[in-house]
Amino acid sequence: MSILDPVPELPASVDARQPSAARAYDYFLGGSHNFAADREFADQVLAIAPSIPAVTRLNRSFLRRAVRYCLDQGIRQFLDLGSGIPTVGNTHQVAESAGVTARVVYVDNEPVAYHHAQHVLAGSETTTIIQADMRDLPAVLDHPDTRRLLDFSQPVGLLVVGVLLYFEDPQPAELIRAYRQRLAPGSLIAVSTLTDEHASPALRSEMEMLRGAYEAAGEPVYPRDHAEILSWFDGLDLVDPGLVTLPEWHTEDPNELDDVARPLGYGAVARLP
Numbered sequence: 138m139s140i141l142d143p144v145p146e147l148p149a150s151v152d153a154r155q156p157s158a159a160r161a162y163d164y165f166l167g168g169s170h171n172f173a174a175d176r177e178f179a180d181q182v183l184a185i186a187p188s189i190p191a192v193t194r195l196n197r198s199f200l201r202r203a204v205r206y207c208l209d210q211g212i213r214q215f216l217d218l219g220s221g222i223p224t225v226g227n228t229h230q231v232a233e234s235a236g237v238t239a240r241v242v243y244v245d246n247e248p249v250a251y252h253h254a255q256h257v258l259a260g261s262e263t264t265t266i267i268q269a270d271m272r273d274l275p276a277v278l279d280h281p282d283t284r285r286l287l288d289f290s291q292p293v294g295l296l297v298v299g300v301l302l303y304f305e306d307p308q309p310a311e312l313i314r315a316y317r318q319r320l321a322p323g324s325l326i327a328v329s330t331l332t333d334e335h336a337s338p339a340l341r342s343e344m345e346m347l348r349g350a351y352e353a354a355g356e357p358v359y360p361r362d363h364a365e366i367l368s369w370f371d372g373l374d375l376v377d378p379g380l381v382t383l384p385e386w387h388t389e390d391p392n393e394l395d396d397v398a399r400p401l402g403y404g405a406v407a408r409l410p
């Protein structure tokens with residue numbers, strides 16, 4: 138089964154008439170794991186906030202560079218929270234393309250993401266997905282698959298990429314604090330999230346309309362400013378260059394620095410002392 142194949146037999150729990158932010162994200166990235174209601178919702182978002190697909194691509198590109206950085210630092214196991222519907226450049230594939238076999242546990246509570254990832258990963262001994270709410274730490278950390286694949290006495294790469302935007306304060310800070318208590322020193326935590334702090338008036342008004350659309354669809358999103366996101370890293374050592382817009386973090390493609398969506402996302406990687 139390829140990650141590009143459509144989802145086979147869906148679980149009864151999936152209501153294809155109800156749009157989902159996870160499946161709209163898949164649509165923005167050019168994926169095929171979305172339904173008519175998701176595409177309709179995504180097209181509405183595109184009409185009011187045309188910069189959104191660009192920020193999803195910048196986010197995905199940040200994820201790749203953050204995973205590669207973790208690999209370069211010797212990290213060989215990842216917990217990827219809110220991993221999303223499998224699309225090109227998933228964490229285990231970034232490792233594979235670097236010639237490394239990493240152990241990866243994906244976590245997502247969205248049934249299509251879970252169902253499809255299960256098919257993509259069937260037979261893998263080193264990578265799996267669990268369906269859980271990442272805010273339920275025992276459900277994630279005490280899951281038999283997490284225990285089987287991840288050794289928390291050794292450094293772990295904790296990926297919290299493109300997901301904290303869904304949580305109201307003070308949940309993001311609390312979640313990072315709670316997870317880090319279970320991580321060994323030397324673990325790395327990668328975070329990216331939405332911001333409109335330095336957005337132009339035009340981008341800011343796109344963001345306001347976007348927030349309205351997501352709220353109406355029952356999935357509100359919360360942009361944050363630099364100071365607030367920085368506070369989530371209290372007590373951690375930020376890896377250079379710190380908390381910056383997504384393309385500025387270990388830039389590989391200088392064209393991304395000119396992307397119109399650049400002011401909409403911040404990212405950072407931090408090390409557990």
Ligand SMILES: C[S@@+](CC[C@H](N)C(=O)[O-])C[C@H]1O[C@@H](n2cnc3c(N)ncnc32)[C@H](O)[C@@H]1O
Binds near residue numbers: 159197269
């Ligand atoms: C925007 S996608 C990001 C996917 C991927 N991390 C990336 O950056 O490309 C956010 C994902 O987080 C998942 N998600 C949202 N809330 C969650 C929760 N409480 N627990 C687990 N996953 C969640 C959604 O289902 C979605 O698949």
